[in-house]
Amino acid sequence: MGKELLEIPPDTPVYTGSVTDIGCHIKLLLYYNGSELIKKTDLTVEQLKDFKFHKGYTYWISIVGLNDTEKVQEIGKIFELHDLTVEDIVNVHERPKIEDFDDYLFVVVKELLFDRESLKIDFRHIPMVLKDNIFITFSEEWTGIFDFLLKRLEKSKSRLRQRKSDYLCFSAIDVVIDKYFKIFEEIGEVVEDMEDRVLKEPDETLVEQVHYLKRELIFVRRNIWPLREIINDIIKADYTFIYEPTKVYFRDAYDHTIQIIDTLESFRDILSGLLDVYLSSLSNKMNEIMKTLSIIGTIFIPLTFIAGNYGMNFRYMPELYWHYGYFAVLISYVVIASGLIIFFKKRKWF
Incomplete structure:
Protein backbone atom coordinates (compact mmCIF):
# COMPACT_ATOMS: atom_id res chain seq x y z
CA MET A 1 0.00 0.00 0.00
CA GLY A 2 2.83 2.42 0.89
CA LYS A 3 4.56 1.74 -2.45
CA GLU A 4 1.30 2.41 -4.31
CA LEU A 5 0.87 5.76 -2.53
CA LEU A 6 4.39 6.78 -3.53
CA GLU A 7 3.50 6.23 -7.17
CA ILE A 8 0.39 8.47 -6.99
CA PRO A 9 0.77 12.11 -8.10
CA PRO A 10 0.62 14.63 -5.18
CA ASP A 11 -2.69 16.21 -6.27
CA THR A 12 -4.58 12.89 -6.50
CA PRO A 13 -7.22 12.46 -3.76
CA VAL A 14 -6.82 9.18 -1.82
CA TYR A 15 -9.22 8.41 0.99
CA THR A 16 -7.28 7.25 4.08
CA GLY A 17 -10.15 6.73 6.52
CA SER A 18 -12.04 3.65 7.70
CA VAL A 19 -15.69 4.64 7.08
CA THR A 20 -16.37 3.16 3.64
CA ASP A 21 -20.10 2.41 3.63
CA ILE A 22 -21.56 5.93 3.49
CA GLY A 23 -20.65 7.26 0.07
CA CYS A 24 -20.82 11.02 -0.32
CA HIS A 25 -23.92 13.19 0.02
CA ILE A 26 -24.96 16.63 1.20
CA LYS A 27 -26.38 16.06 4.67
CA LEU A 28 -27.39 19.67 5.09
CA LEU A 29 -27.72 22.77 2.95
CA LEU A 30 -28.83 25.70 5.05
CA TYR A 31 -29.03 29.37 4.09
CA TYR A 32 -30.19 32.33 6.09
CA ASN A 33 -30.19 36.05 6.70
CA GLY A 34 -31.51 38.17 9.54
CA SER A 35 -35.15 37.43 8.75
CA GLU A 36 -35.19 34.07 6.95
CA LEU A 37 -33.85 30.57 7.44
CA ILE A 38 -34.20 27.80 4.87
CA LYS A 39 -32.93 24.25 5.43
CA LYS A 40 -32.60 21.37 2.98
CA THR A 41 -31.33 17.92 3.92
CA ASP A 42 -29.96 14.82 2.20
CA LEU A 43 -29.21 16.30 -1.21
CA THR A 44 -27.24 14.62 -3.98
CA VAL A 45 -24.18 16.10 -5.64
CA GLU A 46 -26.25 16.65 -8.78
CA GLN A 47 -28.81 18.69 -6.83
CA LEU A 48 -26.02 20.75 -5.33
CA LYS A 49 -24.61 21.37 -8.78
CA ASP A 50 -27.94 22.80 -9.95
CA PHE A 51 -28.47 24.90 -6.83
CA LYS A 52 -28.44 28.68 -7.27
CA PHE A 53 -26.53 30.71 -4.68
CA HIS A 54 -27.62 34.29 -3.98
CA LYS A 55 -25.63 37.11 -2.40
CA GLY A 56 -28.36 38.01 0.08
CA TYR A 57 -27.87 34.81 2.10
CA THR A 58 -25.17 33.08 4.11
CA TYR A 59 -24.86 29.40 3.19
CA TRP A 60 -23.75 26.48 5.32
CA ILE A 61 -23.20 23.19 3.50
CA SER A 62 -22.41 20.01 5.43
CA ILE A 63 -21.00 17.19 3.32
CA VAL A 64 -20.88 13.70 4.83
CA GLY A 65 -18.86 10.80 3.44
CA LEU A 66 -15.34 11.11 2.05
CA ASN A 67 -14.70 7.63 0.71
CA ASP A 68 -16.28 8.43 -2.67
CA THR A 69 -13.40 10.57 -3.92
CA GLU A 70 -14.97 11.11 -7.34
CA LYS A 71 -17.97 12.86 -5.82
CA VAL A 72 -15.72 14.85 -3.52
CA GLN A 73 -13.84 15.97 -6.62
CA GLU A 74 -17.15 16.97 -8.25
CA ILE A 75 -18.00 19.07 -5.20
CA GLY A 76 -14.54 20.60 -5.39
CA LYS A 77 -15.20 21.62 -8.99
CA ILE A 78 -18.56 23.17 -8.05
CA PHE A 79 -16.84 25.47 -5.56
CA GLU A 80 -13.60 25.79 -7.56
CA LEU A 81 -11.41 24.15 -4.94
CA HIS A 82 -7.77 23.43 -5.70
CA ASP A 83 -6.81 19.79 -6.32
CA LEU A 84 -4.50 19.87 -3.29
CA THR A 85 -7.40 21.02 -1.15
CA VAL A 86 -9.51 18.09 -2.33
CA GLU A 87 -6.61 15.78 -1.57
CA ASP A 88 -6.36 17.13 1.99
CA ILE A 89 -10.13 16.81 2.47
CA VAL A 90 -10.13 13.04 1.91
CA ASN A 91 -6.85 12.48 3.77
CA VAL A 92 -8.19 12.02 7.30
CA HIS A 93 -4.65 11.94 8.74
CA GLU A 94 -3.93 15.50 7.62
CA ARG A 95 -2.78 17.61 10.56
CA PRO A 96 -4.75 20.72 11.58
CA LYS A 97 -3.78 23.66 9.39
CA ILE A 98 -4.96 26.76 7.55
CA GLU A 99 -4.32 27.63 3.89
CA ASP A 100 -5.25 30.82 2.09
CA PHE A 101 -6.26 30.54 -1.56
CA ASP A 102 -7.38 33.29 -3.91
CA ASP A 103 -11.11 32.84 -3.46
CA TYR A 104 -11.43 30.71 -0.31
CA LEU A 105 -9.85 29.81 3.01
CA PHE A 106 -9.18 26.16 3.84
CA VAL A 107 -9.05 25.05 7.49
CA VAL A 108 -8.57 21.59 8.99
CA VAL A 109 -9.54 20.91 12.62
CA LYS A 110 -10.00 17.70 14.60
CA GLU A 111 -12.92 16.59 16.75
CA LEU A 112 -11.72 14.89 19.93
CA LEU A 113 -13.15 11.52 21.03
CA PHE A 114 -12.49 9.60 24.25
CA ASP A 115 -13.45 6.07 25.30
CA ARG A 116 -13.38 5.99 29.09
CA GLU A 117 -13.34 2.19 29.31
CA SER A 118 -10.35 1.58 27.05
CA LEU A 119 -8.75 5.04 27.62
CA LYS A 120 -8.41 5.35 23.85
CA ILE A 121 -8.32 8.88 22.44
CA ASP A 122 -9.16 9.44 18.80
CA PHE A 123 -9.87 12.29 16.41
CA ARG A 124 -12.35 12.91 13.60
CA HIS A 125 -11.19 14.81 10.56
CA ILE A 126 -13.18 18.04 9.95
CA PRO A 127 -12.03 20.05 6.91
CA MET A 128 -13.70 23.44 6.38
CA VAL A 129 -13.89 25.77 3.40
CA LEU A 130 -14.76 29.45 3.90
CA LYS A 131 -15.82 31.63 1.00
CA ASP A 132 -17.40 35.09 0.96
CA ASN A 133 -20.92 33.96 1.89
CA ILE A 134 -20.46 30.17 1.87
CA PHE A 135 -19.18 27.91 4.64
CA ILE A 136 -18.61 24.21 3.88
CA THR A 137 -17.83 21.46 6.38
CA PHE A 138 -16.75 17.91 5.50
CA SER A 139 -16.80 14.79 7.67
CA GLU A 140 -16.49 11.04 7.31
CA GLU A 141 -19.82 10.53 9.07
CA TRP A 142 -22.46 12.65 10.77
CA THR A 143 -21.44 13.03 14.43
CA GLY A 144 -23.86 15.68 15.62
CA ILE A 145 -21.09 17.94 16.87
CA PHE A 146 -22.69 20.94 15.12
CA ASP A 147 -26.25 20.28 16.32
CA PHE A 148 -25.88 23.13 18.79
CA LEU A 149 -25.12 25.53 15.92
CA LEU A 150 -28.29 24.43 14.16
CA LYS A 151 -30.34 25.24 17.25
CA ARG A 152 -28.74 28.68 17.47
CA LEU A 153 -29.46 29.39 13.82
CA GLU A 154 -33.12 28.57 14.32
CA LYS A 155 -33.40 31.57 16.66
CA SER A 156 -34.01 34.69 14.59
CA LYS A 157 -32.33 36.94 17.17
CA SER A 158 -29.20 34.80 17.33
CA ARG A 159 -25.89 36.54 16.62
CA LEU A 160 -25.22 33.86 14.00
CA ARG A 161 -28.18 35.02 11.95
CA GLN A 162 -26.94 38.62 11.95
CA ARG A 163 -23.35 37.95 10.88
CA LYS A 164 -21.47 36.65 7.87
CA SER A 165 -19.94 33.28 7.09
CA ASP A 166 -16.68 34.10 8.91
CA TYR A 167 -18.58 34.19 12.21
CA LEU A 168 -20.19 30.85 11.33
CA CYS A 169 -16.67 29.48 10.74
CA PHE A 170 -15.58 30.81 14.14
CA SER A 171 -18.64 29.24 15.79
CA ALA A 172 -17.84 25.85 14.24
CA ILE A 173 -14.23 26.01 15.48
CA ASP A 174 -15.47 27.17 18.89
CA VAL A 175 -17.79 24.13 19.10
CA VAL A 176 -14.80 21.86 18.43
CA ILE A 177 -12.84 23.62 21.19
CA ASP A 178 -15.76 23.29 23.61
CA LYS A 179 -15.76 19.55 22.88
CA TYR A 180 -12.11 19.50 24.00
CA PHE A 181 -13.11 20.98 27.36
CA LYS A 182 -15.84 18.37 27.78
CA ILE A 183 -13.48 15.49 26.95
CA PHE A 184 -10.79 16.91 29.22
CA GLU A 185 -13.27 16.87 32.10
CA GLU A 186 -13.72 13.13 31.55
CA ILE A 187 -9.95 12.62 31.33
CA GLY A 188 -9.57 14.63 34.54
CA GLU A 189 -12.00 12.30 36.32
CA VAL A 190 -10.02 9.30 35.10
CA VAL A 191 -6.76 10.86 36.33
CA GLU A 192 -8.34 11.57 39.76
CA ASP A 193 -9.46 7.94 39.96
CA MET A 194 -5.91 6.84 39.14
CA GLU A 195 -4.59 9.09 41.93
CA ASP A 196 -6.92 7.39 44.43
CA ARG A 197 -5.99 3.91 43.21
CA VAL A 198 -2.25 4.52 43.31
CA LEU A 199 -2.52 5.30 47.05
CA LYS A 200 -5.02 2.60 48.00
CA GLU A 201 -4.39 -0.36 45.70
CA PRO A 202 -1.38 0.14 43.40
CA ASP A 203 -0.86 -2.68 40.92
CA GLU A 204 0.74 -3.37 37.54
CA THR A 205 -2.54 -2.83 35.69
CA LEU A 206 -2.65 0.74 36.95
CA VAL A 207 0.91 1.34 35.74
CA GLU A 208 -0.02 0.07 32.28
CA GLN A 209 -3.05 2.37 32.18
CA VAL A 210 -0.96 5.37 33.23
CA HIS A 211 1.64 4.66 30.52
CA TYR A 212 -1.09 4.19 27.91
CA LEU A 213 -2.89 7.41 28.81
CA LYS A 214 0.40 9.31 28.74
CA ARG A 215 1.04 8.12 25.18
CA GLU A 216 -2.50 9.06 24.17
CA LEU A 217 -2.03 12.56 25.58
CA ILE A 218 1.11 12.98 23.48
CA PHE A 219 -1.06 12.11 20.48
CA VAL A 220 -3.60 14.73 21.62
CA ARG A 221 -0.89 17.35 21.95
CA ARG A 222 0.26 16.79 18.37
CA ASN A 223 -3.26 17.53 17.15
CA ILE A 224 -4.16 20.41 19.48
CA TRP A 225 -0.94 22.40 19.28
CA PRO A 226 -1.43 23.28 15.57
CA LEU A 227 -4.95 24.55 16.37
CA ARG A 228 -3.42 27.27 18.49
CA GLU A 229 -1.24 28.30 15.55
CA ILE A 230 -4.27 28.29 13.23
CA ILE A 231 -6.21 30.69 15.44
CA ASN A 232 -3.14 32.83 16.00
CA ASP A 233 -2.68 33.12 12.22
CA ILE A 234 -6.32 34.10 11.78
CA ILE A 235 -5.91 36.87 14.37
CA LYS A 236 -2.64 38.26 13.01
CA ALA A 237 -2.84 37.62 9.26
CA ASP A 238 -4.95 39.62 6.85
CA TYR A 239 -7.16 36.88 5.44
CA THR A 240 -9.66 37.97 2.82
CA PHE A 241 -12.72 36.26 4.30
CA ILE A 242 -12.05 36.91 8.02
CA TYR A 243 -13.30 40.36 8.96
CA GLU A 244 -12.05 42.47 11.84
CA PRO A 245 -15.21 42.27 14.01
CA THR A 246 -14.91 38.46 14.04
CA LYS A 247 -11.22 38.49 15.02
CA VAL A 248 -12.25 39.61 18.50
CA TYR A 249 -14.02 36.27 18.95
CA PHE A 250 -11.02 34.36 17.60
CA ARG A 251 -8.91 36.02 20.30
CA ASP A 252 -11.22 34.48 22.88
CA ALA A 253 -10.89 31.10 21.14
CA TYR A 254 -7.11 31.52 21.24
CA ASP A 255 -7.25 31.97 25.02
CA HIS A 256 -9.29 28.78 25.23
CA THR A 257 -6.69 26.82 23.26
CA ILE A 258 -3.98 28.07 25.63
CA GLN A 259 -6.09 26.89 28.56
CA ILE A 260 -6.57 23.49 26.91
CA ILE A 261 -2.84 23.10 26.32
CA ASP A 262 -2.09 24.08 29.94
CA THR A 263 -4.62 21.50 31.15
CA LEU A 264 -3.06 18.90 28.88
CA GLU A 265 0.41 19.60 30.26
CA SER A 266 -0.90 19.39 33.83
CA PHE A 267 -2.40 15.96 33.06
CA ARG A 268 0.94 14.77 31.72
CA ASP A 269 2.75 16.07 34.83
CA ILE A 270 0.23 14.39 37.13
CA LEU A 271 0.57 11.06 35.30
CA SER A 272 4.36 11.28 35.50
CA GLY A 273 4.01 11.97 39.21
CA LEU A 274 1.70 8.98 39.61
CA LEU A 275 4.48 6.67 38.46
CA ASP A 276 6.75 8.10 41.15
CA VAL A 277 3.99 7.74 43.74
CA TYR A 278 3.43 4.14 42.60
CA LEU A 279 7.12 3.28 43.10
CA SER A 280 7.07 5.03 46.49
CA SER A 281 3.95 3.11 47.48
CA LEU A 282 5.60 -0.18 46.55
CA SER A 283 8.68 0.81 48.54
CA ASN A 284 6.59 1.79 51.57
Whole structure:
Protein backbone atom coordinates (compact mmCIF):
# COMPACT_ATOMS: atom_id res chain seq x y z
CA MET A 1 0.00 0.00 0.00
CA GLY A 2 2.83 2.42 0.89
CA LYS A 3 4.56 1.74 -2.45
CA GLU A 4 1.30 2.41 -4.31
CA LEU A 5 0.87 5.76 -2.53
CA LEU A 6 4.39 6.78 -3.53
CA GLU A 7 3.50 6.23 -7.17
CA ILE A 8 0.39 8.47 -6.99
CA PRO A 9 0.77 12.11 -8.10
CA PRO A 10 0.62 14.63 -5.18
CA ASP A 11 -2.69 16.21 -6.27
CA THR A 12 -4.58 12.89 -6.50
CA PRO A 13 -7.22 12.46 -3.76
CA VAL A 14 -6.82 9.18 -1.82
CA TYR A 15 -9.22 8.41 0.99
CA THR A 16 -7.28 7.25 4.08
CA GLY A 17 -10.15 6.73 6.52
CA SER A 18 -12.04 3.65 7.70
CA VAL A 19 -15.69 4.64 7.08
CA THR A 20 -16.37 3.16 3.64
CA ASP A 21 -20.10 2.41 3.63
CA ILE A 22 -21.56 5.93 3.49
CA GLY A 23 -20.65 7.26 0.07
CA CYS A 24 -20.82 11.02 -0.32
CA HIS A 25 -23.92 13.19 0.02
CA ILE A 26 -24.96 16.63 1.20
CA LYS A 27 -26.38 16.06 4.67
CA LEU A 28 -27.39 19.67 5.09
CA LEU A 29 -27.72 22.77 2.95
CA LEU A 30 -28.83 25.70 5.05
CA TYR A 31 -29.03 29.37 4.09
CA TYR A 32 -30.19 32.33 6.09
CA ASN A 33 -30.19 36.05 6.70
CA GLY A 34 -31.51 38.17 9.54
CA SER A 35 -35.15 37.43 8.75
CA GLU A 36 -35.19 34.07 6.95
CA LEU A 37 -33.85 30.57 7.44
CA ILE A 38 -34.20 27.80 4.87
CA LYS A 39 -32.93 24.25 5.43
CA LYS A 40 -32.60 21.37 2.98
CA THR A 41 -31.33 17.92 3.92
CA ASP A 42 -29.96 14.82 2.20
CA LEU A 43 -29.21 16.30 -1.21
CA THR A 44 -27.24 14.62 -3.98
CA VAL A 45 -24.18 16.10 -5.64
CA GLU A 46 -26.25 16.65 -8.78
CA GLN A 47 -28.81 18.69 -6.83
CA LEU A 48 -26.02 20.75 -5.33
CA LYS A 49 -24.61 21.37 -8.78
CA ASP A 50 -27.94 22.80 -9.95
CA PHE A 51 -28.47 24.90 -6.83
CA LYS A 52 -28.44 28.68 -7.27
CA PHE A 53 -26.53 30.71 -4.68
CA HIS A 54 -27.62 34.29 -3.98
CA LYS A 55 -25.63 37.11 -2.40
CA GLY A 56 -28.36 38.01 0.08
CA TYR A 57 -27.87 34.81 2.10
CA THR A 58 -25.17 33.08 4.11
CA TYR A 59 -24.86 29.40 3.19
CA TRP A 60 -23.75 26.48 5.32
CA ILE A 61 -23.20 23.19 3.50
CA SER A 62 -22.41 20.01 5.43
CA ILE A 63 -21.00 17.19 3.32
CA VAL A 64 -20.88 13.70 4.83
CA GLY A 65 -18.86 10.80 3.44
CA LEU A 66 -15.34 11.11 2.05
CA ASN A 67 -14.70 7.63 0.71
CA ASP A 68 -16.28 8.43 -2.67
CA THR A 69 -13.40 10.57 -3.92
CA GLU A 70 -14.97 11.11 -7.34
CA LYS A 71 -17.97 12.86 -5.82
CA VAL A 72 -15.72 14.85 -3.52
CA GLN A 73 -13.84 15.97 -6.62
CA GLU A 74 -17.15 16.97 -8.25
CA ILE A 75 -18.00 19.07 -5.20
CA GLY A 76 -14.54 20.60 -5.39
CA LYS A 77 -15.20 21.62 -8.99
CA ILE A 78 -18.56 23.17 -8.05
CA PHE A 79 -16.84 25.47 -5.56
CA GLU A 80 -13.60 25.79 -7.56
CA LEU A 81 -11.41 24.15 -4.94
CA HIS A 82 -7.77 23.43 -5.70
CA ASP A 83 -6.81 19.79 -6.32
CA LEU A 84 -4.50 19.87 -3.29
CA THR A 85 -7.40 21.02 -1.15
CA VAL A 86 -9.51 18.09 -2.33
CA GLU A 87 -6.61 15.78 -1.57
CA ASP A 88 -6.36 17.13 1.99
CA ILE A 89 -10.13 16.81 2.47
CA VAL A 90 -10.13 13.04 1.91
CA ASN A 91 -6.85 12.48 3.77
CA VAL A 92 -8.19 12.02 7.30
CA HIS A 93 -4.65 11.94 8.74
CA GLU A 94 -3.93 15.50 7.62
CA ARG A 95 -2.78 17.61 10.56
CA PRO A 96 -4.75 20.72 11.58
CA LYS A 97 -3.78 23.66 9.39
CA ILE A 98 -4.96 26.76 7.55
CA GLU A 99 -4.32 27.63 3.89
CA ASP A 100 -5.25 30.82 2.09
CA PHE A 101 -6.26 30.54 -1.56
CA ASP A 102 -7.38 33.29 -3.91
CA ASP A 103 -11.11 32.84 -3.46
CA TYR A 104 -11.43 30.71 -0.31
CA LEU A 105 -9.85 29.81 3.01
CA PHE A 106 -9.18 26.16 3.84
CA VAL A 107 -9.05 25.05 7.49
CA VAL A 108 -8.57 21.59 8.99
CA VAL A 109 -9.54 20.91 12.62
CA LYS A 110 -10.00 17.70 14.60
CA GLU A 111 -12.92 16.59 16.75
CA LEU A 112 -11.72 14.89 19.93
CA LEU A 113 -13.15 11.52 21.03
CA PHE A 114 -12.49 9.60 24.25
CA ASP A 115 -13.45 6.07 25.30
CA ARG A 116 -13.38 5.99 29.09
CA GLU A 117 -13.34 2.19 29.31
CA SER A 118 -10.35 1.58 27.05
CA LEU A 119 -8.75 5.04 27.62
CA LYS A 120 -8.41 5.35 23.85
CA ILE A 121 -8.32 8.88 22.44
CA ASP A 122 -9.16 9.44 18.80
CA PHE A 123 -9.87 12.29 16.41
CA ARG A 124 -12.35 12.91 13.60
CA HIS A 125 -11.19 14.81 10.56
CA ILE A 126 -13.18 18.04 9.95
CA PRO A 127 -12.03 20.05 6.91
CA MET A 128 -13.70 23.44 6.38
CA VAL A 129 -13.89 25.77 3.40
CA LEU A 130 -14.76 29.45 3.90
CA LYS A 131 -15.82 31.63 1.00
CA ASP A 132 -17.40 35.09 0.96
CA ASN A 133 -20.92 33.96 1.89
CA ILE A 134 -20.46 30.17 1.87
CA PHE A 135 -19.18 27.91 4.64
CA ILE A 136 -18.61 24.21 3.88
CA THR A 137 -17.83 21.46 6.38
CA PHE A 138 -16.75 17.91 5.50
CA SER A 139 -16.80 14.79 7.67
CA GLU A 140 -16.49 11.04 7.31
CA GLU A 141 -19.82 10.53 9.07
CA TRP A 142 -22.46 12.65 10.77
CA THR A 143 -21.44 13.03 14.43
CA GLY A 144 -23.86 15.68 15.62
CA ILE A 145 -21.09 17.94 16.87
CA PHE A 146 -22.69 20.94 15.12
CA ASP A 147 -26.25 20.28 16.32
CA PHE A 148 -25.88 23.13 18.79
CA LEU A 149 -25.12 25.53 15.92
CA LEU A 150 -28.29 24.43 14.16
CA LYS A 151 -30.34 25.24 17.25
CA ARG A 152 -28.74 28.68 17.47
CA LEU A 153 -29.46 29.39 13.82
CA GLU A 154 -33.12 28.57 14.32
CA LYS A 155 -33.40 31.57 16.66
CA SER A 156 -34.01 34.69 14.59
CA LYS A 157 -32.33 36.94 17.17
CA SER A 158 -29.20 34.80 17.33
CA ARG A 159 -25.89 36.54 16.62
CA LEU A 160 -25.22 33.86 14.00
CA ARG A 161 -28.18 35.02 11.95
CA GLN A 162 -26.94 38.62 11.95
CA ARG A 163 -23.35 37.95 10.88
CA LYS A 164 -21.47 36.65 7.87
CA SER A 165 -19.94 33.28 7.09
CA ASP A 166 -16.68 34.10 8.91
CA TYR A 167 -18.58 34.19 12.21
CA LEU A 168 -20.19 30.85 11.33
CA CYS A 169 -16.67 29.48 10.74
CA PHE A 170 -15.58 30.81 14.14
CA SER A 171 -18.64 29.24 15.79
CA ALA A 172 -17.84 25.85 14.24
CA ILE A 173 -14.23 26.01 15.48
CA ASP A 174 -15.47 27.17 18.89
CA VAL A 175 -17.79 24.13 19.10
CA VAL A 176 -14.80 21.86 18.43
CA ILE A 177 -12.84 23.62 21.19
CA ASP A 178 -15.76 23.29 23.61
CA LYS A 179 -15.76 19.55 22.88
CA TYR A 180 -12.11 19.50 24.00
CA PHE A 181 -13.11 20.98 27.36
CA LYS A 182 -15.84 18.37 27.78
CA ILE A 183 -13.48 15.49 26.95
CA PHE A 184 -10.79 16.91 29.22
CA GLU A 185 -13.27 16.87 32.10
CA GLU A 186 -13.72 13.13 31.55
CA ILE A 187 -9.95 12.62 31.33
CA GLY A 188 -9.57 14.63 34.54
CA GLU A 189 -12.00 12.30 36.32
CA VAL A 190 -10.02 9.30 35.10
CA VAL A 191 -6.76 10.86 36.33
CA GLU A 192 -8.34 11.57 39.76
CA ASP A 193 -9.46 7.94 39.96
CA MET A 194 -5.91 6.84 39.14
CA GLU A 195 -4.59 9.09 41.93
CA ASP A 196 -6.92 7.39 44.43
CA ARG A 197 -5.99 3.91 43.21
CA VAL A 198 -2.25 4.52 43.31
CA LEU A 199 -2.52 5.30 47.05
CA LYS A 200 -5.02 2.60 48.00
CA GLU A 201 -4.39 -0.36 45.70
CA PRO A 202 -1.38 0.14 43.40
CA ASP A 203 -0.86 -2.68 40.92
CA GLU A 204 0.74 -3.37 37.54
CA THR A 205 -2.54 -2.83 35.69
CA LEU A 206 -2.65 0.74 36.95
CA VAL A 207 0.91 1.34 35.74
CA GLU A 208 -0.02 0.07 32.28
CA GLN A 209 -3.05 2.37 32.18
CA VAL A 210 -0.96 5.37 33.23
CA HIS A 211 1.64 4.66 30.52
CA TYR A 212 -1.09 4.19 27.91
CA LEU A 213 -2.89 7.41 28.81
CA LYS A 214 0.40 9.31 28.74
CA ARG A 215 1.04 8.12 25.18
CA GLU A 216 -2.50 9.06 24.17
CA LEU A 217 -2.03 12.56 25.58
CA ILE A 218 1.11 12.98 23.48
CA PHE A 219 -1.06 12.11 20.48
CA VAL A 220 -3.60 14.73 21.62
CA ARG A 221 -0.89 17.35 21.95
CA ARG A 222 0.26 16.79 18.37
CA ASN A 223 -3.26 17.53 17.15
CA ILE A 224 -4.16 20.41 19.48
CA TRP A 225 -0.94 22.40 19.28
CA PRO A 226 -1.43 23.28 15.57
CA LEU A 227 -4.95 24.55 16.37
CA ARG A 228 -3.42 27.27 18.49
CA GLU A 229 -1.24 28.30 15.55
CA ILE A 230 -4.27 28.29 13.23
CA ILE A 231 -6.21 30.69 15.44
CA ASN A 232 -3.14 32.83 16.00
CA ASP A 233 -2.68 33.12 12.22
CA ILE A 234 -6.32 34.10 11.78
CA ILE A 235 -5.91 36.87 14.37
CA LYS A 236 -2.64 38.26 13.01
CA ALA A 237 -2.84 37.62 9.26
CA ASP A 238 -4.95 39.62 6.85
CA TYR A 239 -7.16 36.88 5.44
CA THR A 240 -9.66 37.97 2.82
CA PHE A 241 -12.72 36.26 4.30
CA ILE A 242 -12.05 36.91 8.02
CA TYR A 243 -13.30 40.36 8.96
CA GLU A 244 -12.05 42.47 11.84
CA PRO A 245 -15.21 42.27 14.01
CA THR A 246 -14.91 38.46 14.04
CA LYS A 247 -11.22 38.49 15.02
CA VAL A 248 -12.25 39.61 18.50
CA TYR A 249 -14.02 36.27 18.95
CA PHE A 250 -11.02 34.36 17.60
CA ARG A 251 -8.91 36.02 20.30
CA ASP A 252 -11.22 34.48 22.88
CA ALA A 253 -10.89 31.10 21.14
CA TYR A 254 -7.11 31.52 21.24
CA ASP A 255 -7.25 31.97 25.02
CA HIS A 256 -9.29 28.78 25.23
CA THR A 257 -6.69 26.82 23.26
CA ILE A 258 -3.98 28.07 25.63
CA GLN A 259 -6.09 26.89 28.56
CA ILE A 260 -6.57 23.49 26.91
CA ILE A 261 -2.84 23.10 26.32
CA ASP A 262 -2.09 24.08 29.94
CA THR A 263 -4.62 21.50 31.15
CA LEU A 264 -3.06 18.90 28.88
CA GLU A 265 0.41 19.60 30.26
CA SER A 266 -0.90 19.39 33.83
CA PHE A 267 -2.40 15.96 33.06
CA ARG A 268 0.94 14.77 31.72
CA ASP A 269 2.75 16.07 34.83
CA ILE A 270 0.23 14.39 37.13
CA LEU A 271 0.57 11.06 35.30
CA SER A 272 4.36 11.28 35.50
CA GLY A 273 4.01 11.97 39.21
CA LEU A 274 1.70 8.98 39.61
CA LEU A 275 4.48 6.67 38.46
CA ASP A 276 6.75 8.10 41.15
CA VAL A 277 3.99 7.74 43.74
CA TYR A 278 3.43 4.14 42.60
CA LEU A 279 7.12 3.28 43.10
CA SER A 280 7.07 5.03 46.49
CA SER A 281 3.95 3.11 47.48
CA LEU A 282 5.60 -0.18 46.55
CA SER A 283 8.68 0.81 48.54
CA ASN A 284 6.59 1.79 51.57
CA LYS A 285 4.61 -1.41 51.33
CA MET A 286 7.81 -3.42 51.19
CA ASN A 287 9.19 -1.49 54.18
CA GLU A 288 6.05 -2.28 56.17
CA ILE A 289 6.40 -5.95 55.34
CA MET A 290 10.07 -5.95 56.29
CA LYS A 291 9.31 -4.11 59.56
CA THR A 292 6.65 -6.66 60.47
CA LEU A 293 8.96 -9.57 59.67
CA SER A 294 11.79 -7.94 61.63
CA ILE A 295 9.57 -7.50 64.70
CA ILE A 296 8.44 -11.12 64.50
CA GLY A 297 12.05 -12.26 64.08
CA THR A 298 13.19 -10.11 67.02
CA ILE A 299 10.50 -11.58 69.27
CA PHE A 300 11.54 -15.14 68.38
CA ILE A 301 15.27 -14.58 68.86
CA PRO A 302 15.24 -14.97 72.70
CA LEU A 303 12.65 -17.72 72.44
CA THR A 304 14.86 -19.57 69.98
CA PHE A 305 17.84 -19.04 72.28
CA ILE A 306 16.01 -20.65 75.20
CA ALA A 307 14.80 -23.54 73.05
CA GLY A 308 18.26 -24.03 71.59
CA ASN A 309 19.91 -23.84 74.98
CA TYR A 310 17.78 -26.60 76.44
CA GLY A 311 17.92 -28.57 73.26
CA MET A 312 21.64 -29.26 73.70
CA ASN A 313 22.63 -32.89 74.31
CA PHE A 314 24.69 -32.39 77.48
CA ARG A 315 24.08 -35.06 80.10
CA TYR A 316 24.29 -32.84 83.17
CA MET A 317 21.92 -29.84 82.89
CA PRO A 318 20.25 -28.88 86.19
CA GLU A 319 16.82 -28.07 84.79
CA LEU A 320 16.46 -31.14 82.58
CA TYR A 321 14.95 -33.25 85.31
CA TRP A 322 13.01 -30.49 87.06
CA HIS A 323 9.35 -31.47 87.36
CA TYR A 324 8.03 -28.02 86.37
CA GLY A 325 10.78 -27.15 83.88
CA TYR A 326 8.64 -27.43 80.74
CA PHE A 327 5.92 -25.18 82.13
CA ALA A 328 8.51 -22.66 83.34
CA VAL A 329 9.93 -22.41 79.82
CA LEU A 330 6.47 -21.85 78.34
CA ILE A 331 5.80 -19.11 80.86
CA SER A 332 9.14 -17.51 80.08
CA TYR A 333 8.16 -17.55 76.38
CA VAL A 334 4.97 -15.66 77.11
CA VAL A 335 6.66 -13.16 79.43
CA ILE A 336 9.52 -12.39 77.07
CA ALA A 337 7.27 -12.09 73.98
CA SER A 338 4.77 -9.88 75.84
CA GLY A 339 7.55 -7.70 77.19
CA LEU A 340 9.04 -7.18 73.72
CA ILE A 341 5.62 -6.36 72.22
CA ILE A 342 4.97 -3.77 74.97
CA PHE A 343 8.44 -2.31 74.43
CA PHE A 344 7.90 -2.03 70.63
CA LYS A 345 4.53 -0.36 71.13
CA LYS A 346 5.96 2.20 73.54
CA ARG A 347 8.63 3.03 70.96
CA LYS A 348 5.83 3.23 68.31
CA TRP A 349 7.59 0.78 66.05
CA PHE A 350 4.22 -0.71 65.11
